[in-house]
Amino acid sequence: MEEALQLIANGVVIGSVIAVSAVGLSLVFGVLKLINFAHGDFLTLGAFLALTGVGLGLPLYLAAIPAIIGGALAMGVLEKVLWKPMRERGASTVNLLIISIGLALVLRHVIFWVFGERTRSYMPPSPRIDLGLFALTPQDIIIIFGSAIALVGTGLMLQKTRIGTAMRALADNRDLAEASGINVNRVILYTWLIAGALTAYGGILLGLQGRVFPNMGWFLLLLVFAGVILGGIGSAYGAMIGSLLIGVVQELATHSAIGLPADLKTSVAFLVLILVLLIRPQGILGRKQAL
Amino acid sequence: MIAYFQSVLITAGIFAILVQGLNLHRGFTGLLNFGHVAFFAVGAYTMGVLTTQFDVPLLPSFLAAMVAATLLGVIVALPAIRLRADYLAIVTITIGEIFRLILKSGPVVTEYTRGPRGIRGYSTEFYFFRENIGLGFLDPQQYLLLVVWTTVVLVGILLYVLLQSPWGRVLKGIREDEDAVRALGKNVTAYKIQSFALGAAIAGLAGVFFAMDIGSLAPDTYLPIITFQAWTIMLLGGMGTHLGPVVGSIIFWSIFNATLFIPGVSGAEAAYLRQIGIGALIMLIIIVRPQGILGNREEMVLDR
Numbered sequence: 001m002e003e004a005l006q007l008i009a010n011g012v013v014i015g016s017v018i019a020v021s022a023v024g025l026s027l028v029f030g031v032l033k034l035i036n037f038a039h040g041d042f043l044t045l046g047a048f049l050a051l052t053g054v055g056l057g058l059p060l061y062l063a064a065i066p067a068i069i070g071g072a073l074a075m076g077v078l079e080k081v082l083w084k085p086m087r088e089r090g091a092s093t094v095n096l097l098i099i100s101i102g103l104a105l106v107l108r109h110v111i112f113w114v115f116g117e118r119t120r121s122y123m124p125p126s127p128r129i130d131l132g133l134f135a136l137t138p139q140d141i142i143i144i145f146g147s148a149i150a151l152v153g154t155g156l157m158l159q160k161t162r163i164g165t166a167m168r169a170l171a172d173n174r175d176l177a178e179a180s181g182i183n184v185n186r187v188i189l190y191t192w193l194i195a196g197a198l199t200a201y202g203g204i205l206l207g208l209q210g211r212v213f214p215n216m217g218w219f220l221l222l223l224v225f226a227g228v229i230l231g232g233i234g235s236a237y238g239a240m241i242g243s244l245l246i247g248v249v250q251e252l253a254t255h256s257a258i259g260l261p262a263d264l265k266t267s268v269a270f271l272v273l274i275l276v277l278l279i280r281p282q283g284i285l286g287r288k289q290a291l
Numbered sequence: 292m293i294a295y296f297q298s299v300l301i302t303a304g305i306f307a308i309l310v311q312g313l314n315l316h317r318g319f320t321g322l323l324n325f326g327h328v329a330f331f332a333v334g335a336y337t338m339g340v341l342t343t344q345f346d347v348p349l350l351p352s353f354l355a356a357m358v359a360a361t362l363l364g365v366i367v368a369l370p371a372i373r374l375r376a377d378y379l380a381i382v383t384i385t386i387g388e389i390f391r392l393i394l395k396s397g398p399v400v401t402e403y404t405r406g407p408r409g410i411r412g413y414s415t416e417f418y419f420f421r422e423n424i425g426l427g428f429l430d431p432q433q434y435l436l437l438v439v440w441t442t443v444v445l446v447g448i449l450l451y452v453l454l455q456s457p458w459g460r461v462l463k464g465i466r467e468d469e470d471a472v473r474a475l476g477k478n479v480t481a482y483k484i485q486s487f488a489l490g491a492a493i494a495g496l497a498g499v500f501f502a503m504d505i506g507s508l509a510p511d512t513y514l515p516i517i518t519f520q521a522w523t524i525m526l527l528g529g530m531g532t533h534l535g536p537v538v539g540s541i542i543f544w545s546i547f548n549a550t551l552f553i554p555g556v557s558g559a560e561a562a563y564l565r566q567i568g569i570g571a572l573i574m575l576i577i578i579v580r581p582q583g584i585l586g587n588r589e590e591m592v593l594d595r
Contacts, residue, residue: 102575190574270389
């Protein structure tokens with residue numbers, strides 16, 4: 001039982017990281033119907049931008065600010081120079097998906113090229129603090145709260161602001177949204193900016209949870225897909241729930257009563273992903289017609 | 292120098308076969324398979340494990356490799372085929388990764404695959420076999436080159452004939468308009484599974500030759516990048532064309548190897564630059580010429 005509680009706590013930590021990453025992916029999917037395979041490498045970009053700031057002597061919470069702005073700008077610029085022109089030429093979603101795979105390779109290896117393959121971290125590891133039922137490092141606690149703040153903030157943005165309402169309208173029914181006078185291209189640009197900021201932030205949390213290395217985001221990407229699909233693709237709230245579940249499930253799979261090697265825990269999450277697509281492709285919160 | 296060109300041509304030939312399989316899935320049937328590396332790996336590993344640990348002779352082990360790849364193709368296809376195109380992409384790439392992780396650390400499985408340590412010493416019989424068929428005058432490399440490119444031609448002819456047949460026309464119909472084919476009373480799912488299985492078997496055979504070429508098997512050889520390279524080759528040559536995989540593969544591996552000779556770039560840097568190049572090439576083809584070098588834009592109504 002004690003072991004299970006500790007594993008659940010670990011799962012919530014990694015699930016929190018996945019959740020922040022998944023919400024950004026889900027927002028873009030909702031508005032553009034694009035599955036962005038480059039999303040993981042934007043996590044890496046955010047993590048390395050913050051690492052650069054830390055290298056210049058900034059504390060991480062200050063280094064995070066330019067990194068988040070940089071992440072938002074990177075996605076915004078790509079919307080202007082790549083995605084928007086491609087949409088205007090009538091490229092299919094499949095072709096956009098293939099482009100995102102090319103983009104992922106480019107971005108990841110530019111990071112490799114610039115920073116080298118060395119693994120780094122923001123700060124030396126801290127010992128775990130015993131919290132009674134389980135033990136967490138101070139970083140873990142920061143990650144859980146940091147993720148919760150971002151998720152609540154995103155939820156408020158979607159519910160309370162004009163742009164959030166417009167994003168939900170667009171995700172629901174593009175033609176109807178367009179007909180009711182929503183400036184679609186502007187909403188799409190804002191979606192990319194918000195997703196870019198969330199993704200850079202998620203990348204920093206990921207670097208805080210583990211290490212900073214050029215493959216970090218790519219390795220997380222399939223787990224992010226799993227979280228998004230389990231929760232219901234296109235539903236930001238679903239992405240949050242799905243991601244936490246994925247985090248907990250893959251940690252629990254290593255419980256000594258199950259005895260799965262730790263190397264295989266991600267394949268359990270992948271298996272969940274496949275099972276969800278087979279049994280309930282709309283996920284926990286998604287609706288069938290959104291597919 | 293000649294040996295070097297031969298080794299490039301061997302790689303190009305092996306990938307041409309691999310892409311012939313992928314092209315059947317994507318180019319001719321319209322299925323978005325991003326887990327192609329799994330079929331490549333299952334072929335290589337089936338042959339490797341059977342040869343080294345069960346002393347299975349050469350030809351049966353080749354056959355078993357293709358059967359295993361076919362089975363994996365069906366196992367992947369059965370659930371995945373009903374999914375929408377982009378979901379299929381996620382499921383296939385995920386299955387490819389699960390498969391690699393299991394080869395690497397799956398309980399029981401690693402007793403046979405030896406996990407990250409990998410397998411060696413399965414290729415002796417393959418190279419000895421050339422004496423039996425009167426090709427003893429060739430050196431091992433020339434022999435592999437000949438076998439690989441003969442296979443490229445045979446697979447090419449097989450696919451050409453199949454795709455001219457009524458069966459092949461149904462596949463192309465599915466690519467163009469699945470619902471129309473269904474309305475004509477064809478069992479679309481069955482055709483898709485057959486396409487998936489055959490393409491997987493072809494990829495499995497390519498995997499066997501790849502194993503013979505590199506001489507050892509390790510799980511981390513079979514990363515998703517192999518799938519992406521196969522996609523680049525297919526897009527470059529032209530999806531849904533019979534010569535596309537061959538032309539694409541030769542051009543791709545020529546460029547790839549030419550970058551080894553850029554002066555003043557270290558090995559690691561050159562490796563990163565090559566990956567950047569592959570990614571940029573994928574984007575460029577889709578942006579500038581989505582039908583590839585040999586493709587015919589009018590024929591391909593893939594843009595949906």
